[in-house]
Amino acid sequence: MSDSAPHTPVLLNEALDGLAIREQGTYVDATFGAGGHTRALLARLRGGRVIAFDVDPTVEPLVDPALVFVQANFRDIADELRARAIERVDGVLFDFGVSSMQLDRGERGFSFNSDAPLDMRMDQTSGRTAHELLAESSETELADILFFFGEERAARRIARALLRAREQGRLPRTTVELARCVAGVLHRPGKRERTHPATRTFQALRIAVNDELGAISQGLEAATTMLAPGGRIAAISFHSLEDRLVKHHFRDNPHLTAITRKPLLPQDSEIQHNPRARSARLRVAERNS
Numbered sequence: 585m586s587d588s589a590p591h592t593p594v595l596l597n598e599a600l601d602g603l604a605i606r607e608q609g610t611y612v613d614a615t616f617g618a619g620g621h622t623r624a625l626l627a628r629l630r631g632g633r634v635i636a637f638d639v640d641p642t643v644e645p646l647v648d649p650a651l652v653f654v655q656a657n658f659r660d661i662a663d664e665l666r667a668r669a670i671e672r673v674d675g676v677l678f679d680f681g682v683s684s685m686q687l688d689r690g691e692r693g694f695s696f697n698s699d700a701p702l703d704m705r706m707d708q709t710s711g712r713t714a715h716e717l718l719a720e721s722s723e724t725e726l727a728d729i730l731f732f733f734g735e736e737r738a739a740r741r742i743a744r745a746l747l748r749a750r751e752q753g754r755l756p757r758t759t760v761e762l763a764r765c766v767a768g769v770l771h772r773p774g775k776r777e778r779t780h781p782a783t784r785t786f787q788a789l790r791i792a793v794n795d796e797l798g799a800i801s802q803g804l805e806a807a808t809t810m811l812a813p814g815g816r817i818a819a820i821s822f823h824s825l826e827d828r829l830v831k832h833h834f835r836d837n838p839h840l841t842a843i844t845r846k847p848l849l850p851q852d853s854e855i856q857h858n859p860r861a862r863s864a865r866l867r868v869a870e871r872n873s
């Protein structure tokens with residue numbers, strides 16, 4: 585990871601305050617990343633411990649006597665905790681999405697800012713790559729992925745262009761080829777875009793490749809099961825699809841009471857220091873029984 589920019593934790597104090605930490609408690613950081621939130625969590629404990637998860641086998645865990653690191657998908661939190669004889673936890677933190685290191689490591693294929701094979705897997709040891717997904721999906725499947733996971737209004741046109749390219753043996757193999765293909769479909773002469781036209785397509789494929797929304801639903805469910813009464817979940821989302829799942833889970837699960845009626849947003853000063861915080865939203869809920 586030394587070749588990439590460090591990841592700055594988002595909504596750090598807000599998330600930890602939201603967890604209402606008990607010094608001797610057991611906490612789960614479901615998305616360890618560069619360990620920014622875990623480090624701050626550990627600093628607030630006296631006799632407590634953190635169990636940190638990350639699905640990416642390349643993350644470098646901290647060495648700390650109060651920390652256990654588990655390389656696993658957070659959808660399996662409940663089984664993984666029970667396998668370690670942990671039956672109840674006092675709080676679970678989720679900080680969804682990819683880290684700056686994953687984005688900055690061009691070869692992971694998450695970003696069109698560097699040319700690399702279209703991979704996009706958070707765990708590169710299993711599952712289909714983005715290229716395999718493009719090669720194996722039908723036009724309708726691709727259009728649905730782009731529409732539902734990227735909220736891309738031109739989903740059908742992009743899917744059709746990709747299918748045409750595939751039939752002609754020109755299916756994009758790299759990030760830059762895909763970005764160029766999408767830009768070709770969405771190009772509007774004379775119009776200056778605020779974001780790259782392929783941004784939504786990349787988000788959609790990443791979500792599909794990693795089944796991110798399925799993992800979030802199952803992770804929230806599993807975390808709720810493991811919470812002690814009075815224990816809390818703090819979840820940081822980066823787009824409306826993630827935030828909607830959190831909001832609905834907190835509203836609909838009978839064991840939870842939402843602590844944040846509206847999501848908490850970063851201060852302007854945080855966004856100035858860390859542009860990645862721009863779209864962050866924090867919600868907190870407490871287990872009541």
Ligand SMILES: C[S@@+](CC[C@H](N)C(=O)[O-])C[C@H]1O[C@@H](n2cnc3c(N)ncnc32)[C@H](O)[C@@H]1O
Pocket residue numbers: 591592593594614615616617618619620621622637638639640643656657658659679680681682683684706799800
């Ligand atoms: C935004 S980063 C977390 C950054 C971290 N909070 C920090 O302060 O350094 C998200 C991390 O969660 C991991 N991740 C994403 N989805 C996951 C899942 N379903 N299970 C476990 N880890 C996941 C990613 O691999 C990535 O390292």
